[in-house]
Amino acid sequence: MRQFSVVIAGGGSTYTPSIVVMLLNNTYRLPLRKIKLYDNDPERQEVIAKACEIIIKEKNPEIEFLATADPEEAYTDIDFCLAHIRVGKLPMRELDEKIPLKYGVVGQETCGPGGIAYAMRSIPGVIENLDYMEKYSPNAWMLNYSNPAAIVAEAARRLRPNSRIINICDMPIACEEHMAEIAGIPDRKEMDVRYYGLNHFGWWSDIRDKQGNDLMPKIREYMREHGYLSPQLLAQGNEQSWLDTYEMVKYFMDLDPNTIPETYLKYYLIPDMAVAHSNIEHTRANEVMEVREKKVFEACREITRSGAYEGMKVGLDSDENHASFIVDLAHALAFNTKERMLLIVENNGSISNISDDAMVEIPCLVGSSGYEPLTIGKIPTFQKGMMEEQNAVEKLVVEAWIEHSYTKLWQALTLSKTVPSATIAKKILDDLIAANKDYWPELH
Numbered sequence: 001m002r003q004f005s006v007v008i009a010g011g012g013s014t015y016t017p018s019i020v021v022m023l024l025n026n027t028y029r030l031p032l033r034k035i036k037l038y039d040n041d042p043e044r045q046e047v048i049a050k051a052c053e054i055i056i057k058e059k060n061p062e063i064e065f066l067a068t069a070d071p072e073e074a075y076t077d078i079d080f081c082l083a084h085i086r087v088g089k090l091p092m093r094e095l096d097e098k099i100p101l102k103y104g105v106v107g108q109e110t111c112g113p114g115g116i117a118y119a120m121r122s123i124p125g126v127i128e129n130l131d132y133m134e135k136y137s138p139n140a141w142m143l144n145y146s147n148p149a150a151i152v153a154e155a156a157r158r159l160r161p162n163s164r165i166i167n168i169c170d171m172p173i174a175c176e177e178h179m180a181e182i183a184g185i186p187d188r189k190e191m192d193v194r195y196y197g198l199n200h201f202g203w204w205s206d207i208r209d210k211q212g213n214d215l216m217p218k219i220r221e222y223m224r225e226h227g228y229l230s231p232q233l234l235a236q237g238n239e240q241s242w243l244d245t246y247e248m249v250k251y252f253m254d255l256d257p258n259t260i261p262e263t264y265l266k267y268y269l270i271p272d273m274a275v276a277h278s279n280i281e282h283t284r285a286n287e288v289m290e291v292r293e294k295k296v297f298e299a300c301r302e303i304t305r306s307g308a309y310e311g312m313k314v315g316l317d318s319d320e321n322h323a324s325f326i327v328d329l330a331h332a333l334a335f336n337t338k339e340r341m342l343l344i345v346e347n348n349g350s351i352s353n354i355s356d357d358a359m360v361e362i363p364c365l366v367g368s369s370g371y372e373p374l375t376i377g378k379i380p381t382f383q384k385g386m387m388e389e390q391n392a393v394e395k396l397v398v399e400a401w402i403e404h405s406y407t408k409l410w411q412a413l414t415l416s417k418t419v420p421s422a423t424i425a426k427k428i429l430d431d432l433i434a435a436n437k438d439y440w441p442e443l444h
Contacts, residue, residue, distance in 0.1 A: 003033035004334060005078045009129050010085040010146070011037025011067060012044035014296040015323070018315035019082065020052045022323035024059045029331045032060075037067040038074035041089075045069070051300035055309045071129075075136035080330050083129055083144045087121040088439055090293065094285035095435045101280040102431070103424050108274075109284065110148040110200050111267040112418030113425075116397050116409070117432045119151035121439040123159075123401050126152050130163055138164075143329050145169060150199035153344045153359040155398045166329065166371060167344035169199050169361070173325050175262060178246070179207065181230040182222045183215040191215065196351055196376045196383070199344050199361050200264035201390055203256070203383055219260060224253050228263060239287045244277050256382055268386065268417045332366035339366050340374075351376045353384055358391045389417060406443035 006023065008016055016037065023032060035056060039045035049067030056065045068074050075081070086093070096114035097107035106112040126146050133140050142165040146152055153167040172195060176188040185191055194206040207215045228246035245263050252261060252269045267274050299314045325341070332339040340363050347358045350373045354360065364371040379387075396412035399405065406429075413425035433443065 001031055002334075003031040004080065004330070005034035005036070006032065006080045006082060006330070007036040007038050007074050007078045009038050009074075009081055009083040011039040012041050012048055013039075013084055013086065014048075014292050015084060015315065016048050017052060017055070017296060017300060019323045019326065020055060021059075021314060022327055024056065024063075026327045026331075027060060027063075030327055030334060032063050034064040034066070034077070036065075036074055036078070038069070038071065039067075040069055042069040047297055047300050047304075051303040051309075051314065054303050054307060055314070058309045071132040072136055075132045075140075078133070078137045078140050079334070081129065081133050081140060081142040082326055082330075083126065083142055083146050085122070085125050085129065085146045087125040088118075088436075090285050090289050092121065092436070092439070093118070093288075094283060095432075097283040097285055098280055099431045099435060100418075100428055101275065101278055101283070103428055104275055105420070105424060105428060106267045106271045106274050106418040107278060107280070107283055108264075108267055110150075111264055112271075112416055113413055113428045113432065115148040115151070116393075116412055116416070117436060119148050119155075119397050120401055120409075120436065122146055122148065122152050123155040123398070127155065127159055130156065130160055130165055134160075134163060140164065141166060141330075141333055143168060143326055145326070148199070149344055150201070150359060150361075151394045151397050153199070154394050155401070157346055157357070157359055158398055158402070164370075166333075166366075167199075167359075168325065168329060168341070169344065170325050171200060171264065172202065172262060172342050172361070175228060178228045178230045178233055179204075179215075179219050179260070181232050182219050183207075183209075185209060185215070193363070194376070195342055195361070195363060196379055197262065197361050198359070198387055198390055198394070200262065201268070201387065202262045202265075202361050203259040204262075205259050207260070216260065220253065220257075223260065224250055226250060227253075239284075239291060241284045241287055248273065248277075256380070258380075259383075268390070271418050329366060333368060333370075336368040337366070340364070341366050341371075343371055343373075345371060345373050348373065350374065351379055353378045354387060355391070358387070359394070360387075386417070389415060400443070401441065404441045404443055409443060 053065050093109050096117045100113040101107035108114050144167050149169045156165050180188040192208045195204050227249040248266045343364045344361050347360045348356050363374045393412045393415050396408050400409035414422045419425045
């Protein structure tokens with residue numbers, strides 16, 4: 001059986017150890033001959049890499065391991081690039097969140113002004129890595145889940161239209177896991193779902209079990225009271241900000257009685273409540289630095305000190321969702337399984353009343369030649385209007401980056417449903433420009 005070589009771009013990420021463990025646990029589905037880590041911060045990556053080397057030697061010593069900061073070494077002889085880069089790391093995320101909150105506006109890493117700021121840093125990083133892959137391993141696939149995924153996907157569409165990149169996100173998968181528990185279904189893959197939207201901006205319109213029974217009424221009834229807060233979710237020990245995100249869906253469930261909304265819609269539909277639940281002195285970035293960063297790096301250092309893995313925990317309970325969908329996608333591409341997966345793809349008529357060049361998140365069949373989007377048809381006016389507004393924001397951000405345009409970035413912020421006025425948008429933009437002087441192109 002063929003064996004595959006993968007590089008994890010963003011090798012210093014706290015998610016990397018969990019991804020490595022997930023890959024090792026799934027070699028019966030995706031046989032591996034080589035795992036590489038690549039990061040442009042070799043010191044940070046080294047802590048993760050030393051632990052990963054021990055984990056691989058202990059669990060599957062036949063797999064070759066390499067950690068490098070050299071792009072040629074990283075991208076030569078690979079079949080898949082698993083890309084989850086964070087340009088600017090967590091200190092810049094903290095600014096993305098806190099600058100908008102100073103003006104009473106949503107402070108979040110992928111939505112609103114924070115997502116726009118992050119995108120302006122991420123676009124060149126993702127394009128650079130895509131170019132490395134296509135230079136050194138032109139037949140490889142990039143499985144990109146770098147945030148903010150929607151704008152990154154639009155940038156790749158515009159700048160590298162023929163590239164072998166597939167954009168995917170784990171958030172709908174996490175939501176479906178919780179919905180399956182609510183419905184009493186043991187595995188989300190035993191549900192047949194219809195879903196449409198943009199990344200971090202979508203709706204489920206139909207959910208059934210394999211016998212064709214409609215699960216929507218039961219799930220909706222529960223979510224009106226609890227949102228996505230299933231018993232398992234509460235037991236996982238998530239940070240309070242995540243629990244708030246999952247719960248707050250209940251406050252806008254009945255805006256449309258025929259769908260189930262994705263969690264991140266709270267930032268667009270109830271931004272006042274989202275801001276009220278925020279603490280400008282202590283945002284999600286601070287939580288991540290205090291909890292995830294600390295736990296994962298301490299675990300990696302302990303593995304290195306002891307020289308043994310022996311089933312130690314190298315991530316958080318929720319990391320399994322983050323990693324499992326990557327294996328599913330790689331497996332479908334490698335073995336032509338035609339698995340149905342939610343991907344971020346060019347619309348091209350799948351949603352008939354949305355523009356063809358919108359990057360939408362919809363079900364696709366995945367096989368060895370890539371993906372085949374499924375037809376959604378017409379969507380309701382409410383969702384259509386929201387999607388068109390947000391899609392315009394995403395396109396303006398990419399145009400602003402390409403053209404170095406201050407005006408277009410100001411337009412993007414002004415158009416965002418999270419920002420109340422053009423004057424507030426300008427104040428936020430000017431602060432973000434100062435904060436990102438080392439990362440953004442000079443705007444004019």
